[in-house]
Amino acid sequence: MRKKPEYGLLIDYEYCTGCYACQVACAQEYQWPAGMGGMKVIEVIQKLPHDKGYISYLPFPTELCILCTPRTRKGLDPACVKHCMASCMKYGRIEELAKIMADKPRMVLWVPRSGT
Amino acid sequence: MASEQKTQIKQTTTWSAGPGCHGGCGVLAHIKDGKLVKIEGDPDHPWNQGRLCSRCLAMTQYVYHPDRLTRPLKRTGNRGQGKWKEISWDEAFDLIEEKMKNIRKEFGPESVIFSMGTGRDIGPWICMLAYAFGSPNVMFSLSGLACYSPRIAAVETVQGDYCILDAGQWFPNRYDNPRYKVPECLVIWGYNIPASCPDNVFGHWIIDLMKKGTKIITIDPRLTWFSSRAKKWLKLRPGTDGALAMGFLNVIIQEGLYDRDFVEKWTNAHHLIRTDTKKLLREADMGQEGSPENFVVWDQKREEPAVWDTKELEYKSSGVKPALEGSFNIRLDDGREILCKTVWSDFCEEVGRYPVEKVAAITWVPEKDIIEAARLYAQSKPASIHWGVPIDMTPAITPTAQAITNLWCLTGNLDVPGGNVISRFAFDAVAYALPGAKGVIKLHSKEADKKRIGADRYGPLNKFIWRAQTDLTFEQIFTGEPYPIKGMWLQTCNPLAGIGLDPKRWAEALKKLDFVAVVDLFMTPTAQLADVVLPSATFLEKDGVRTWWVPMQSINKAISVEDCKPDIEINFELAKRFDPDFRWNNIHELFDEIIKPSGMTYAELQQKGWAFPPEGHPSFPYNRFEKGLLRPDGKPGFQTPSGKVELYAVLREEWGLEPLPHYEEPPFTPVSQPELFKEFPLILSTGRRSPVFFHAEHRNIPWLREIDPDPIVEIHPETAGPLGVGKGEWVWVENWLGRGKFKAKVTIEVPPWMVMVPHGWWFPEREGAEPSLYGVWESNANLLIPMGHQGKDGLGAPIKHLLCRVYKVSKEEKDHEKET
Ligand code: SF4
Ligand code: SF4
Ligand code: SF4
Numbered sequence: 009m010r011k012k013p014e015y016g017l018l019i020d021y022e023y024c025t026g027c028y029a030c031q032v033a034c035a036q037e038y039q040w041p042a043g044m045g046g047m048k049v050i051e052v053i054q055k056l057p058h059d060k061g062y063i064s065y066l067p068f069p070t071e072l073c074i075l076c077t078p079r080t081r082k083g084l085d086p087a088c089v090k091h092c093m094a095s096c097m098k099y100g101r102i103e104e105l106a107k108i109m110a111d112k113p114r115m116v117l118w119v120p121r122s123g124t
Numbered sequence: 125m126a127s128e129q130k131t132q133i134k135q136t137t138t139w140s141a142g143p144g145c146h147g148g149c150g151v152l153a154h155i156k157d158g159k160l161v162k163i164e165g166d167p168d169h170p171w172n173q174g175r176l177c178s179r180c181l182a183m184t185q186y187v188y189h190p191d192r193l194t195r196p197l198k199r200t201g202n203r204g205q206g207k208w209k210e211i212s213w214d215e216a217f218d219l220i221e222e223k224m225k226n227i228r229k230e231f232g233p234e235s236v237i238f239s240m241g242t243g244r245d246i247g248p249w250i251c252m253l254a255y256a257f258g259s260p261n262v263m264f265s266l267s268g269l270a271c272y273s274p275r276i277a278a279v280e281t282v283q284g285d286y287c288i289l290d291a292g293q294w295f296p297n298r299y300d301n302p303r304y305k306v307p308e309c310l311v312i313w314g315y316n317i318p319a320s321c322p323d324n325v326f327g328h329w330i331i332d333l334m335k336k337g338t339k340i341i342t343i344d345p346r347l348t349w350f351s352s353r354a355k356k357w358l359k360l361r362p363g364t365d366g367a368l369a370m371g372f373l374n375v376i377i378q379e380g381l382y383d384r385d386f387v388e389k390w391t392n393a394h395h396l397i398r399t400d401t402k403k404l405l406r407e408a409d410m411g412q413e414g415s416p417e418n419f420v421v422w423d424q425k426r427e428e429p430a431v432w433d434t435k436e437l438e439y440k441s442s443g444v445k446p447a448l449e450g451s452f453n454i455r456l457d458d459g460r461e462i463l464c465k466t467v468w469s470d471f472c473e474e475v476g477r478y479p480v481e482k483v484a485a486i487t488w489v490p491e492k493d494i495i496e497a498a499r500l501y502a503q504s505k506p507a508s509i510h511w512g513v514p515i516d517m518t519p520a521i522t523p524t525a526q527a528i529t530n531l532w533c534l535t536g537n538l539d540v541p542g543g544n545v546i547s548r549f550a551f552d553a554v555a556y557a558l559p560g561a562k563g564v565i566k567l568h569s570k571e572a573d574k575k576r577i578g579a580d581r582y583g584p585l586n587k588f589i590w591r592a593q594t595d596l597t598f599e600q601i602f603t604g605e606p607y608p609i610k611g612m613w614l615q616t617c618n619p620l621a622g623i624g625l626d627p628k629r630w631a632e633a634l635k636k637l638d639f640v641a642v643v644d645l646f647m648t649p650t651a652q653l654a655d656v657v658l659p660s661a662t663f664l665e666k667d668g669v670r671t672w673w674v675p676m677q678s679i680n681k682a683i684s685v686e687d688c689k690p691d692i693e694i695n696f697e698l699a700k701r702f703d704p705d706f707r708w709n710n711i712h713e714l715f716d717e718i719i720k721p722s723g724m725t726y727a728e729l730q731q732k733g734w735a736f737p738p739e740g741h742p743s744f745p746y747n748r749f750e751k752g753l754l755r756p757d758g759k760p761g762f763q764t765p766s767g768k769v770e771l772y773a774v775l776r777e778e779w780g781l782e783p784l785p786h787y788e789e790p791p792f793t794p795v796s797q798p799e800l801f802k803e804f805p806l807i808l809s810t811g812r813r814s815p816v817f818f819h820a821e822h823r824n825i826p827w828l829r830e831i832d833p834d835p836i837v838e839i840h841p842e843t844a845g846p847l848g849v850g851k852g853e854w855v856w857v858e859n860w861l862g863r864g865k866f867k868a869k870v871t872i873e874v875p876p877w878m879v880m881v882p883h884g885w886w887f888p889e890r891e892g893a894e895p896s897l898y899g900v901w902e903s904n905a906n907l908l909i910p911m912g913h914q915g916k917d918g919l920g921a922p923i924k925h926l927l928c929r930v931y932k933v934s935k936e937e938k939d940h941e942k943e944t
Contacts, residue, residue, distance in 0.1 A: 025318040032178040035827045042826035062352040091176045093328040
């Protein structure tokens with residue numbers, strides 16, 4: 009039977025600044041060649057009424073994200089979470105993260121893979 | 125597991141080549157077999173708390189880049205031919221010594237210019253080398269020195285010390301320190317700070333503050349991450365910041381939102397100005413025994429003038445009740461009666477010239493927004509203003525910065541928790557000679573400084589900024605007047621691609637010189653025109669010291685890379701050869717002397733990593749002007765000629781410049797150039813930051829280039845549509861000076877009337893020899909910006925507000941490219 013996912017990444021995208029630290033942190037950790045990596049940052053620019061607009065960034069864990077098992081096993085945060093410049097990422101058990109999600113809007117919970 | 129154990133971890137500080145920034149992150153370098161295998165943010169470091177930017181996280185690709193310069197190079201062909209020979213360090217030093225000494229002998233030491241860009245930790249060592257050689261001409265190579273020193277000089281003119289946003293950076297426990305207060309409101313003025321960590325601030329501190337409730341006002345023509353989230357976003361026309369600041373002052377004074385107590389107690393608002401000469405009334409004007417350095421107020425109690433003694437910082441008579449407003453007849457030494465008015469009256473009159481309607485017309489910001497933003501700022505306690513380089517990048521930088529400085533002073537936000545806090549070098553130990561700083565590294569004599577280009581002409585350069593004026597120096601290379609320029613030493617600096625406006629003329633200038641030496645980590649378009657290129661080091665490969673500002677930190681050598689040498693070691697060796705009286709035997713001795721005011725040795729600092737000044741030290745906040753911590757004499761007040769915050773700037777008066785803040789329309793705008801505007805109907809702004817590049821650096825780092833692969837022009841959909849420009853299409857951005865090729869990002873980030881192009885683009889992957897020079901002439905924003913438009917005080921340049929037109933790259937041009 010397929011292992012059920014237990015852990016995820018919680019992103020408070022209200023504060024994600026699009027600094028790309030997470031993306032490069034992952035590339036460094038696993039020495040991915042450019043063009044590959046566990047994290048891609050996405051930009052969304054939304055036009056608003058009255059000549060305004062809103063820029064959001066969202067770190068997206070790709071097929072290559074292994075949720076940093078080698079690090080989390082040692083009790084370390086994933087490389088992307090550790091370096092996030094806006095401290096807007098959190099690693100943890102899905103249920104715990106889901107609870108935090110109930111406290112504040114503009115959050116997304118990624119569950120990129122099964123297991124730890 | 126066995127291999128894991130072999131990994132050593134070294135703590136150090138990031139201020140240098142590498143991330144390139146001016147910040148001071150604490151990092152942990154993971155070293156295995158003498159090689160860097162990984163770099164992480166130091167979780168214990170109070171600056172970044174474990175966080176780290178993309179540029180720093182890419183250090184393994186930077187340090188071991190296959191194109192990294194690892195041995196000194198000597199040119200063998202013509203300049204620009206791309207022919208080089210590797211030589212040893214001894215040969216390189218001998219060659220440079222011989223060439224430069226010859227120039228010194230024949231033309232004098234001032235004939236060699238020491239050109240720098242973002243000096244970071246290296247700035248002091250460039251000065252050290254220049255001064256050992258005997259040249260006063262250290263040049264920050266941007267036109268009008270238009271990056272930070274103008275703002276610092278302008279602020280110091282008004283209040284004697286510089287100040288910055290308070291994010292609790294003075295305390296090891298930061299935001300949790302009980303003295304600290306989170307600003308209720310923060311004005312982000314011309315800044316997209318998360319991308320750059322400029323000006324010695326960690327950009328994401330502001331995100332920390334936002335999470336703690338700080339409301340944001342942004343002043344920016346672009347929709348930025350901050351303007352998206354701001355309570356108020358003022359989308360101003362580039363270059364009109366001065367008018368907006370005057371408009372804010374107008375609202376604040378009209379509505380009585382200023383801190384009257386601060387104005388009365390700490391500013392020169394009471395001092396009298398003569399209406400005949402329009403200069404401050406001095407004690408000497410009233411009697412020959414009077415001092416020209418003392419000022420005069422009108423004592424309402426005795427109905428007579430009273431003298432403000434600037435040595436004692438008190439009135440000469442007791443119980444003076446100085447008038448804040450009004451005009452008074454004063455009898456002068458020669459018997460004449462002269463009408464004088466108070467600085468406050470004059471200041472309010474000047475501010476009164478900027479009613480909100482007028483400011484709205486100048487800035488294109490709606491009246492309502494100006495009023496609401498001014499109120500929000502003035503009514504929030506505490507409130508802070510954090511400004512960016514666009515303030516410097518206009519010829520009337522000083523009056524603009526003065527107006528903004530007056531905002532934080534008049535609202536009582538100076539040196540209070542959560543306000544604009546006075547930033548001094550940690551422990552008053554000076555390595556980096558910023559404006560106003562007096563440190564260990566200086567010229568041997570005042571005499572030698574007489575030859576410094578522009579110092580005689582521009583007050584701030586004479587008083588605060590020990591640099592050659594860039595635009596005058598540049599001209600002097602061509603004219604040879606008043607003396608010839610024969611050599612240039614370039615370090616932390618790539619003017620052809622980055623810092624040089626009118627860059628083709630920079631190439632000509634370099635070619636005119638008899639000798640050019642470049643110190644860099646990679647070959648660059650500029651280095652291609654040198655005679656010798658010396659390979660320098662990243663922050664990981666050297667020892668260094670950082671006292672700008674708090675905390676004091678050491679940079680600790682973690683690795684070595686081939687024959688690369690730290691800049692300081694290069695400069696130290698040559699300084700010894702140039703100067704028989706060179707005082708230091710080794711680098712640590714020099715560091716010891718620099719940090720001596722802290723009572724620590726360099727070895728002790730390296731042990732600790734970082735150190736915070738203790739309470740009661742002048743580099744520890746707050747309210748230092750009340751405690752007498754700012755002035756050498758220990759009296760409460762400021763280090764200005766009057767000892768006060770000068771709403772009317774005494775130094776500006778002495779320099780023959782307008783002493784009051786005001787607005788001046790920049791030289792190339794739709795308003796100042798209506799004819800040109802017909803031909804070039806878009807405002808061209810340049811220099812938006814990329815999170816993955818620092819100025820002209822990092823285009824060769826694969827992890828970073830992947831994120832920002834092309835030179836982008838941001839263009840609004842309504843503007844792009846009629847031009848037939850679609851997403852991702854290549855266009856020419858052109859004006860009367862030149863053109864550059866950029867890829868269109870059709871986006872609402874810019875208003876329809878403006879386009880934004882980034883600076884610093886060259887293509888390290890292309891041919892280095894001329895004519896290509898790594899494609900530096902293709903997408904170079906600076907081709908569209910002239911030199912020589914510095915402000916009246918030699919500072920500032922029109923970099924953010926020019927005019928241009930945009931059109932598609934034609935099919936023929938594209939085909940041509942495919943063929944070549
Ligand atoms: S959790 Fe680890 S593997 Fe996944 S994106 Fe983050 S750094 Fe990469
Ligand atoms: S590091 Fe954090 S703030 Fe930066 S892009 Fe990634 S998630 Fe966003
Ligand atoms: S750019 Fe910012 S995060 Fe990166 S090293 Fe510099 S201060 Fe630190």
